[in-house]
Amino acid sequence: MKSEQKKLVGCAWMNITVRLFAGLRCENEELESFGKNDFEHILNQEMNLEEFLNYIGISIDVAKIILVNGLFEPLTYVLRDTDEISIFPPVGGG
Amino acid sequence: MSSIDDGIDEGLNEGLSAKEKQRYHRQLIMSEIGEAGQLMLKGGKVLVVGTGGLGSPVLYYLTAAGIGTIGFTDYDSVDLSNLQRQVLHRTPDLGKPKAVSAFEKLSALNPEIRLVPAGERVDRENAGHLISGYDVVVDCTDNFPARYILNEACIKSGKPFVHGGILGFFGQAMTIVPGKGPCFQCVFREPPPPEAMPHPPGVLGAVAGTIGTIQAAEVIKLLTGRGRLLTGRLLMYDALEVSFREVEVKPDSDCQVCGKN
Numbered sequence: 001m002k003s004e005q006k007k008l009v010g011c012a013w014m015n016i017t018v019r020l021f022a023g024l025r026c027e028n029e030e031l032e033s034f035g036k037n038d039f040e041h042i043l044n045q046e047m048n049l050e051e052f053l054n055y056i057g058i059s060i061d062v063a064k065i066i067l068v069n070g071l072f073e074p075l076t077y078v079l080r081d082t083d084e085i086s087i088f089p090p091v092g093g094g
Numbered sequence: 095m096s097s098i099d100d101g102i103d104e105g106l107n108e109g110l111s112a113k114e115k116q117r118y119h120r121q122l123i124m125s126e127i128g129e130a131g132q133l134m135l136k137g138g139k140v141l142v143v144g145t146g147g148l149g150s151p152v153l154y155y156l157t158a159a160g161i162g163t164i165g166f167t168d169y170d171s172v173d174l175s176n177l178q179r180q181v182l183h184r185t186p187d188l189g190k191p192k193a194v195s196a197f198e199k200l201s202a203l204n205p206e207i208r209l210v211p212a213g214e215r216v217d218r219e220n221a222g223h224l225i226s227g228y229d230v231v232v233d234c235t236d237n238f239p240a241r242y243i244l245n246e247a248c249i250k251s252g253k254p255f256v257h258g259g260i261l262g263f264f265g266q267a268m269t270i271v272p273g274k275g276p277c278f279q280c281v282f283r284e285p286p287p288p289e290a291m292p293h294p295p296g297v298l299g300a301v302a303g304t305i306g307t308i309q310a311a312e313v314i315k316l317l318t319g320r321g322r323l324l325t326g327r328l329l330m331y332d333a334l335e336v337s338f339r340e341v342e343v344k345p346d347s348d349c350q351v352c353g354k355n
Contacts, residue, residue, distance in 0.1 A: 019341065021330045022264035038339070064286040070344040072283040086341045088330075090286040091259040091266045093295040094148045094236035094302075 014043045014081040018056065021088045027057030043079065050075035052085070063087045109133070114206060118160050131318040132160060136207075138317040139163040141225055143216055143244060144234035145196040146170075147297055148258045150182040151306030152232050152313075157200045159314055160207060164200070165228060167212035168192040179299030216240045221247035230316050232309055233257045233278075238285040245270065245278035246351050256312045258305045262296045263333040265305035268324050268343070269312045272352070275326035280346035280353075301333050 020026070020037040033039040033056070047055065053063055053075075060075065065088040068077060079085075110118070110132060121127045127135075138161045142149050145168040156164055172180075172187040172195050180192075187195040193211040200209050214220060216235070221243045225231050231248050233241055233255060241257065248255035248270065255270040257278055270277050308329065315321040328341045347355045 019339070021339070021341075022261060022266075022332070023334070061290065064290050065282055067281065067341065067343065070342045071346055072281070088266075089261065090238065090290055091261040091264055091330075092236070092238050092241075092286070092291055093260045093297045094144050094146055094234050094258065 012044070012081070014079060014083075016041045016043055016052075016079055017082075017084040019084065019086045020058070021086065022091050024058060024062065024087055024089065028055065029057075031056065047079050048075065049073060049077045049079070049085070052079060053087070058087065062089050064090045110136070111206075114160065117204075117206065121159065126320045127318060131320070134318050135160050135314065136162040138230070138313075139165070139228045140230045140232060140313055140317075141165040141167070141228040142232045142234055143167055143224075143240065144236060145180070145182055145192045146176065146234065146236060147179040147260060147299065147302030148306040148309065149196070149232075149234035150180050151303050152234055152258075152310045153182060153196060153200055154203065155307060155310035156313060157204045157207060157209070159310070160204065161313070161317070163208045163210065163228075165210035165212065166193065166196055167214050167216070167224065168196070169213050169215040179297055179302045181299070181303070216243055218243055222251065225251060225253060228253065230254045230256065230313050232313060233259075234306070234309070238282070238291075241278055241282075242285060248272065249277050249352050254316050256309045256316070258309045260295075260297050260302050260305055261292075263298055263301060265301045265331040265333075267305050267308045267312070267329045267331075268327065269316070271316075271323065271325050276343045276345045277349060277352040279351045280349045281328060281343045283346070283349075298333060301331065304331055304333070 017040050025035050025037050026033040067086040068083050118132050140161050142152050145166050170192050172183040172190050172192055182199050183195045191213055193213045197209055197211040225247050231253055249272050252272045257268045259266045328343050330339050347353050
């Protein structure tokens with residue numbers, strides 16, 4: 001992942017904390033975080049939430065609840081340095 | 095439509111009888127509860143919405159702990175497919191209204207408290223009336239629309255709302271205290287579309303037990319003023335990994351229910 005990211009030059013690096021819940025995991029096999037549900041990721045290109053979900057291989061059909069720094073944000077939210085993203089499927093049974 | 099205000103006397107708050115002191119002895123000797131805390135529980139009025147997977151452990155533990163008045167509502171009847179997780183109900187109860195089945199078990203467990211069964215489905219019209227007269231409302235529903243309705247009714251009337259949810263090996267819990275943190279809708283801004291929810295969702299009974307027990311403990315903490323509540327903290331339980339993780343959640347100033355904007 002690091003060598004891949006070193007190719008991405010020209011933008012400020014952003015450290016993003018990702019927390020996945022209720023069985024969600026990073027599904028992008030090309031990332032070091034593959035298979036993890038709690039990880040930090042360095043981005044050096046601008047991405048919104050929808051693009052980032054796609055990047056880590058999580059379908060928006062499953063990721064129905066997304067919080068950034070503890071607050072709801074829409075899929076168009078553009079990620080910023082030190083953001084903490086929490087992603088959940090609907091845990092709605094009782 | 096029934097509610098706690100309908101024909102219920104208020105004669106349970108004088109003190110603890112010798113029988114109650116024996117029944118609750120293991121709580122009375124706890125420094126965090128003691129006789130003063132037990133009287134707070136005895137004076138407490140709690141509504142549990144749903145008597146299924148979550149409602150079963152919540153109701154068992156609140157009844158056993160001596161909450162003075164416990165209301166519960168469920169419009170459903172006992173089905174064989176419920177018994178894998180809804181431990182209030184038993185095989186001979188098949189076809190019986192769940193509120194009746196629950197009342198039978200709970201009154202046998204603790205005849206010293208007041209139990210108020212109701213067979214109603216929560217909707218926008220009856221929610222305010224249903225929760226009136228209670229101090230705390232516990233979310234043991236199995237659907238998102240009811241949660242949004244109850245959350246809004248609780249915020250409007252200033253009542254704490256103890257949320258729980260389960261899915262497969264996973265569960266979540268959060269305690270909403272109006273004015274002291276985010277409400278349910280701050281965190282779950284929009285109901286997920288029905289197609290996003292499995293029908294029916296797979297649920298491990300033991301996970302319902304874990305989350306329901308956490309909800310019951312939150313109610314006891316609310317009534318006694320003890321400990322640190324799950325307010326502003328969404329607790330996520332993963333039974334596959336045996337992990338409890340928390341997400342700090344914040345009030346949303348744009349929230350349609352509790353937001354300031």
